[in-house]
Amino acid sequence: MQLLQTRAELLRWRQAEPAPLHFVPTMGALHAGHAALVHRATQTASTGAGLPRVLVSVFVNPLQFGPGEDFNRYPRNLESDAALAASAGAAALFAPEPAELFPGGEAELTRLVPPDSLQRGLCGRQRPGHFNGVATVVARLLGLVRPQRLLLGEKDWQQLVILRRLVADLGLPVQVWGCGTVREADGLALSSRNRYLSPEQRAQAVALPRALARAREQAWGRPSANLEALSAEVAAELGQAGLVVDYVEAVDPHSLQPCPGLGRPVLLAAAAHCGPSRLIDHVFLMSRQPIVAIDGPAGAGKSTVTRAFAERLGLVYLDTGAMYRAVTWLVRQRGVDPGDATAVAPLLENLDLRLSTAAAGGQQVRINGQDVTEAIRSPEVTAQVSAVAAHGCVREALTRQQRVMGERGGLVAEGRDIGTAVFPDAELKVFLTATVAERARRRAKDLEQRGFPVPEHAELEAQIASRDHQDASRTVAPLTQAADAVELITDGLGIVAVVEQLVQLFRERVPEDAWPEPQA
Template identity: 60%
Template sequence: MSEPALLRRRQALHHWRRRQAEAGRPVHVVPTMGALHEGHLALVRAAREASPCRPAALLLTIFVNPLQFAPGEDFDRYPRDLEADLERVREAGVDAVFAPETGELFPGGEGSLTRLLPPETLCRSLCGAHRPGHFEGVATVVARLIALIRPDLMVFGEKDWQQLQVLRRVVGDLALPVRLRSCATVREVDGLALSSRNRYLSAAERRLASGLPRSLRRAAPAVAGALGSGDPGALARVLGDLTSELEAGGLRVEYLDCVDAHSLVSHRQALPPLAGRPDSPEPSPRAAPPATPGMALLAAAVHCGPTRLIDHLLLMSRAPIVAIDGPAGAGKSTVTRALASRLGLLYLDTGAMYRALTWWVLRQGADAASAAAVAPLLRDLDLSLSLEAGGAQRVTLNGHEITDAIRTPEVTAAVSHVAAHACVREALTAQQQRMGQRGGLVAEGRDVGTAVFPDAEVKIFLTATVAERARRRAGDLRERGFEVPELALLEQQIEERDHLDRSREVAPLRRADDALDLITDGLTVEEVIERLVDLVRQRVPEEAWPPPAEDQSSPLSNT
């Protein structure tokens, strides 16, 4: 491996960043406080693999941030060994290491630094309630690094879950021009989460520390049961028993709670005002919410001897559902199929189902615009979707293999009329919902996130400009051997179909209120997939749903 460039000053960083821009290389960053271990190297590998189209320049930062340590915490004794860290990143293939002194990041001193104040609602529970000012310090320094480096991507570990939620919110609220990606916690053989602070532990303390992840895993079924019981006191009793178990195992519990994984609001009780925040409003009593599809976080901080350790488990009530909506021609089918493979989920092409039915209506000579003519054709409908070994979708209807036939201009022209009938929407929506009862799928269409799977864990609205969609439609027709109209005519047809889809009385095209937006103009297919992965991982992290070891394919049918 080549020697990574060691950058100690902002000027050196500036010159290095400019060379990457001139070479057209995206810059991916892994921020750390040093004392590197295998968990950090896993982040480096993820940063390298996150740019399959253009190899990225990998920058690792090492900075022990004084702003995130409260008085009396371990800032002075936090492990620092730059030479050992450089040796580790050399083996990992990092291009450069930015390891500034404090004065390089804070030229005017800490006292004169403008600081970021993260959302109070994300900082009043868990670590935020016990380490006042901690996340302000984290957010301030990360924003400073973003401004200096101008990275395309930053990669963080899911071990520091609350930190990750704070940083996602800060980046989103301030529209900072960087993508964030997270990676699952890396653990020792006995389950202990890797941490730079683990080196503080004596041999005896190390054995006690392994009881933390073991106890969390053992308690997980009882916690999930309490969440689903509807009894607000059940969770408190389970967490009380778990606290006693940890204390009996030689660990002093700082906090133990079960919170919503994204809002970080406690499932068992109202939270006290955030320590150190005089402006914190008085909390109102809040009953534990029912265990609806989604995620809960079972989180703990304990002291093992003088060492503070944190850990958590993510609890899901079912396998995730990803709903991708958007207008025709936005490229949903291509990228949704690839995304499903990347995530190890089933692929449900709802658009193909409506196209298949439209093909059947036209084949029977029925009037596509007449609900009375279409309704009888819904009886005894035998429709199935499956993925072949190479990932291609196969569509079969009433014994006919119609994968290519449903993409003809005739079907395209008639599908909006068929889909507008209430009887059609009711029949196919019910079929799709049966397919998704156990979760574990990626579905695409025009109302998947609003009508079919309104409780999907992830909702994405994927779109592109009319001009871009017309260009793609022309390419698709050309590739399939059909006559290609003028682009102006294609744009007119797309605008007319958009109007019809948005204004129809039954299941109009609309964006779900909680959908994440992705505009695909100017992006390659692989770049769209990478951004979809980023969006999905905001809601369903690797720890909750790990990526498959290899691509998977499974059939979907109406049974």
Template identity: 65%
Template sequence: MECLQSLAALRAWRCRQSRPVHFVPTMGALHDGHAQLIRRAARPLADAEPLVVVSVYVNPLQFGPAEDFERYPRSLEADQAVAAAAGAALFWAPSVAEMQPGGSEEITRLSPPASLQAVLCGRSRPGHFDGVATVVARLLALVRPQRLFLGEKDWQQLVILRRLVNDLGLPLVVESVATVREADGLACSSRNRYLTAAERRQALSLPQALAEARRRWLLEPRRPVHELVSGVQGQLQGAGLVVDYVELVWAHSLVPLPPAEPLPAGLILLAAAVHCGATRLIDHTLLMSRSPIVAIDGPAGAGKSTVTRAFARRLGLIYLDTGAMYRAVTWWVQRHGVAPDDPDAVGSLLADLDLQLSAGRDGEQLVRINGHDVTTAIRSPEVTAQVSLVAALGCVREALTAQQQAMGRRGGLVAEGRDIGTAVFPDAELKVFLTATTAERARRRALDLEQRGFAVPPLSELEHQIAERDRLDSSREVAPLRMAADAEELVTDGMTIASVIQALVDLFRQRVPEEVWPSP
């Protein structure tokens, strides 16, 4: 690990690098939480081996007049040892003069939206997040990383810096890492070293009160907001802590919840800040009414099944291939010699239908219909040619949508198909419209047919078939193929499977933090 202090040395180092650069900005006094950030930043992504830059800069712009800038812990040699052991390639510790060459009054400042600063720490620390945003933006401009790693413990800061990156159009991904806790449950913080032994025991009331509130919420999810807040406040005050705030807000927008209303569905942040002696501590818990759902839609041949299956394994989600369900019904219709566009005839076959999905040893989804294993048969060109006709029937979509929604009632799954985000799971945490050009989808279809042992038509014929399939899917009366208004479009031409999977993981993590759904 190299150790640098000047901007000139950093610029020279950065110009020599051809590998991706991942960045962990800190104020020093590194602890296990920082080490976890560095270890995560050092992991290979999409076949690339990154270089991790760790900065240590105690930023005067984010300290108020009565705050602890002068006594903030500084331990550069110990920090270097922690960073090196965790896998950093570069340790950069610039001076205040290097970061603010014209002084604090001359530096161009950034101010995040007032709505993100009017709650939680922003209300009691005016100007704090202006200072954070200003310096982090400068650090990012100097380091030029592909990824920025931040802890979920400082949740308001995470939300604000994600907004900064998005609003400025910075070409990087913000990746968050779950709060790391010490053995007794206290969230890792550089300020923990201020605590005496007695204060340390007293400070444990903070995570304990939040955990107790979460338990109460699980037992009674419709409990009013003010009851949860007052319960935490009472427990903290009973422990002798001075409460700065206890608040319930929407996790991503930080908008406060109405006090008299019960907690709504969605991702909610219950956060608190206290003074324990002279030390200010923050902590939070995240409340989510069910496990997350991911809806992946897109046209035929876009590669949804391949990447969705791998994405599900990567995040420990259940994989639901709804397209296989429609193919299985189509196979059943063909087996009975019924016209695929006859709603009455097809509807009569649904009455005694037993359609089961299960996972095979290699992760492939197995499909059985009325005792028949049709996993391979449903991928035949004959089924492909007629599945759009069967899927367009209202009786089929109604029956399979109800079954899919029943499967997703508890969440914790990723489903792919044509109408998942618009009809099946309109309240999914993440909706993605995965697509590719017709030519690219024809090329992939030819390769798939060849690998499965089927005859491969000319590419021009496959392109025509795919275009016709798109027309049928998009023009049907019931649940037509279209991108949901709140979906993310992902065009996969020129992308490797690994890079598509990583893009899906990044989109998922923008909406679902590790603290709610840890990666396996």
């Protein structure tokens, strides 16, 4: 691992290789939490590129320390930091002196001021100017390093939100990835300042994660939980443990504004003094597990990427399209006119429709005891599913089933109206689409692989365009993009690239601290 201490050395190192660059900025005093960030940075390749080089910076930033804070005694040990960064997989460590970052001195430095709405609460209230200093130095480092990806710990949640906003507002070409909080065995979040604690204070400090964990348990499954009362209980428990409370606040995780209720995940954050250390920690209060709704037109690749995305995040895959195809198969099998709602309705009585994971790992679809997994993908079913799905009785019956499946959450569902009609309160909504030409190409490939005749490309395009019109113009739950859905156009993107984009969108809304990624 190379040690870089000047801007010139950094520039030469950065230009030496074309590999993607991932960046982990720190103030030193590195511990296992920093090592986890570096290790994550080495493992995740940027979309369409090879494995990255990882750069760690160590800079005790004077701009983010206020009067009377611990700037002078903040732990500094570059040799130890370099050893830990190297063992975690970093390719280089950038450890500049202040004069390298502020060549004209602090007085001549252009400074950044994040929005007041993100600073006025939580730590910003207790440490005025702190996040201005953080934003200014991180922006300076990003300008020098120019990474493809910036990795930050979720432990400093307010800082993560502010730096995401900085990157978005300045249009910087970098992806911001948050990584889950790393804790000691007893739950205390790792922090460089934990080394200030005596053994007695260290035992006392664990009251913070324990009080927050109890609040999370009390909120689970209770959408009407009283957030003000939960916050007060945490503050009282910390006081009883001898900690001096700065704040305990329940806020929206993204706007950092007070939350009226627990409809979606809520950040319950706290700061308290324990001896010489100021401890911060948080939990995410949730009344159910997260839900992802992926809508879009036929042939956009929703089923393939949704299945892979669900497996990656440990979510249950709910293939609503397969449910509608299964009903369409039943309509055809019974010889019923697919356009006659009155004739279709009786087939829905006592309908036994089940989705399960097959022994080989794929999804199995059974209707009234019969395995129809392959049969529902035939061109004949595809041609008629739109007409069957348009019936109010069909949509009502299947939507009711889907909502029951989603009561506990923990799933990703794809279809035509998941975000608008079935799960309007989903944490993430995506409108996954592609051009008609691209979808026709994919449809031809799928038919060929399944052994079905492949029509001319122009005919496939006409079929898909007609299907789009039917789905978008139907009376009941027409295909439309939800107002709060993110449009993701998949032309030219492989499955891995689309899944990576979905994961990034998910993590912007559901942190690892709220929904950890399954261990490989």
